[in-house]
Amino acid sequence: MKRLWTFFSRMDLGFWLLILTSLNLFVGVLVTTCHEALFNKLNFMNLPAWIQSEATRPGLYLWMLTLFVLLLLLAINTTICTTVYTRTAMRQNRLMEKLGIILFHIAFVIALGGHCTSEFIGLSEQITIDAGTTTQLPGTGLAIETVDIRKLTSTINGAEARLGIEATVKAVTPGRPAVPLEIKTMEPQFSLGYTFHLSFMDKGLTEDQAQLIVRRDYGLVLIVLAGITALIAIVLYVRFTLRERRSF
Amino acid sequence: MNEHGILIVALALYIISALLYLRPKGRAGDVLISLGIMVNAAFLVMRGFVDGAWFPALMIDEKLSLPLFLALVALIFSLTGRKIPGRVVALALVLCSLVAFLPAPVLALPSAKTQLPVGTAFFLTETVSIALFVSSGFLALSAILFHRDTGWAVRQCIVWGFVIFTICQVLGAVWAFAGWSYPFSWSSRHLVSASIWCLYAALLHAGAARISPRLQHVFAAAGLVPVSFILFYHEFSRVIVSFSEMIP
Numbered sequence: 001m002k003r004l005w006t007f008f009s010r011m012d013l014g015f016w017l018l019i020l021t022s023l024n025l026f027v028g029v030l031v032t033t034c035h036e037a038l039f040n041k042l043n044f045m046n047l048p049a050w051i052q053s054e055a056t057r058p059g060l061y062l063w064m065l066t067l068f069v070l071l072l073l074l075a076i077n078t079t080i081c082t083t084v085y086t087r088t089a090m091r092q093n094r095l096m097e098k099l100g101i102i103l104f105h106i107a108f109v110i111a112l113g114g115h116c117t118s119e120f121i122g123l124s125e126q127i128t129i130d131a132g133t134t135t136q137l138p139g140t141g142l143a144i145e146t147v148d149i150r151k152l153t154s155t156i157n158g159a160e161a162r163l164g165i166e167a168t169v170k171a172v173t174p175g176r177p178a179v180p181l182e183i184k185t186m187e188p189q190f191s192l193g194y195t196f197h198l199s200f201m202d203k204g205l206t207e208d209q210a211q212l213i214v215r216r217d218y219g220l221v222l223i224v225l226a227g228i229t230a231l232i233a234i235v236l237y238v239r240f241t242l243r244e245r246r247s248f
Numbered sequence: 249m250n251e252h253g254i255l256i257v258a259l260a261l262y263i264i265s266a267l268l269y270l271r272p273k274g275r276a277g278d279v280l281i282s283l284g285i286m287v288n289a290a291f292l293v294m295r296g297f298v299d300g301a302w303f304p305a306l307m308i309d310e311k312l313s314l315p316l317f318l319a320l321v322a323l324i325f326s327l328t329g330r331k332i333p334g335r336v337v338a339l340a341l342v343l344c345s346l347v348a349f350l351p352a353p354v355l356a357l358p359s360a361k362t363q364l365p366v367g368t369a370f371f372l373t374e375t376v377s378i379a380l381f382v383s384s385g386f387l388a389l390s391a392i393l394f395h396r397d398t399g400w401a402v403r404q405c406i407v408w409g410f411v412i413f414t415i416c417q418v419l420g421a422v423w424a425f426a427g428w429s430y431p432f433s434w435s436s437r438h439l440v441s442a443s444i445w446c447l448y449a450a451l452l453h454a455g456a457a458r459i460s461p462r463l464q465h466v467f468a469a470a471g472l473v474p475v476s477f478i479l480f481y482h483e484f485s486r487v488i489v490s491f492s493e494m495i496p
Contacts (some may be wrong), residue, residue, distance in 0.1 A: 012458065013454045015457035015459060019447065022444075022450065028436075029440045029443060030488055032436045034488060036436075043433045156299045157299050163358065163360055186424060223431050226423060227422070230414055230418060238411065
């Protein structure tokens with residue numbers, strides 16, 4: 001156990017894991033560029049379900065499996081190194097000085113946990129809604145009653161600029177009063193434990209139709225927490241670095 | 249003077265200032281590069297004016313704004329007495345502005361995606377961090393090829409580039425969630441950002457991991473590959489797809 005701790009507390013291990021992760025991600029860039037439509041499906045599916053649907057083509061997902069292994073090792077390495085670093089900073093009475101760096105590493109581990117949760121559990125449905133009709137959302141028990149859809153356009157410099165889509169809908173759950181929602185592209189709504197988004201994509205749809213995305217993302221809370229922690233860490237780091245430079 | 253003419257003036261100012269930077273003494277290079285920055289900035293502000301209204305989001309175009317931030321990096325190095333890094337970044341500036349300014353700029357129109365300020369902030373921070381990563385790449389190349397002592401400058405560009413790139417990733421996650429419903433997607437654009445983040449995170453740990461300076465420079469120079477992928481996303485994607493189609 002002690003040998004394992006020593007192995008994972010090595011800084012050079014972290015360095016090489018990050019380099020390998022970077023390379024692995026770049027392989028992912030090449031694969032996803034060649035199969036854009038296939039990977040776009042994954043944004044609205046859980047990873048295990050997507051891998052199952054592409055099981056016969058390991059070339060598409062092998063890099064993802066190695067990526068998850070690398071990220072797991074990186075999370076262990078980061079946690080152990082940060083623990084050792086924090087202990088040393090406390091012993092040297094320099095915790096406040098090093099707090100930015102410590103928080104940044106904590107944010108990284110939380111972000112990994114959040115993204116991992118989003119990939120493996122949660123729900124995402126993309127449906128076409130039509131003004132004046134009700135659409136069932138599979139797997140949620142929700143029905144979406146679409147009251148109105150408005151496409152926002154403007155003529156600028158003689159060309160038509162598409163400025164977004166707005167929709168007035170009601171989310172209906174059995175045994176509960178319907179929840180009215182005003183959704184706009186770039187302005188999602190949170191209700192009933194779901195987020196409701198309107199997609200920009202309306203190719204092939206009529207003026208009364210739009211694409212609605214309904215998502216329940218359990219990892220989102222962790223991702224938001226990681227983002228806020230990272231920003232606080234950066235503020236602390238910059239403040240300390242600038243103060244150190246001034247005194248230097 | 250038309251819009252393209254303004255860019256050509258900025259390009260000429262950048263080229264002349266880069267040549268003046270080769271002189272061991274004098275401030276003429278600083279004056280001309282400052283003028284170039286002003287002309288470049290004026291072009292970007294004008295780009296935001298469309299049909300009598302001002303759209304701040306249209307000002308930030310990665311390719312057209314990159315030379316401005318590279319020029320700022322070169323100027324800062326020069327004004328702080330670090331002539332060699334100033335010269336190297338000025339060379340990167342000339343190459344980037346040749347690529348960005350020679351083709352006529354495409355007229356931009358406002359869209360739904362450009363309406364959230366977080367989107368503008370994302371592109372702004374991304375361009376600043378890319379400018380710092382491009383600078384670090386060229387500085388590392390000069391250390392490898394011409395044995396220039398640019399280690400300190402490479403480190404500064406990586407540290408501040410990484411800090412700003414992390415802020416950019418947080419903003420990007422917010423923007424992607426608002427617009428597309430997910431903070432991270434399995435698309436080449438998101439994956440290449442993650443790859444870049446991991447590479448520079450590794451380089452930040454390189455000193456503590458006792459990685460040789462030469463190897464650090466090799467990785468910093470290699471960073472130019474994924475960074476170029478962001479800048480020339482469509483061009484790279486086309487090449488990768490056509491190459492993959494040639495493979496049976």
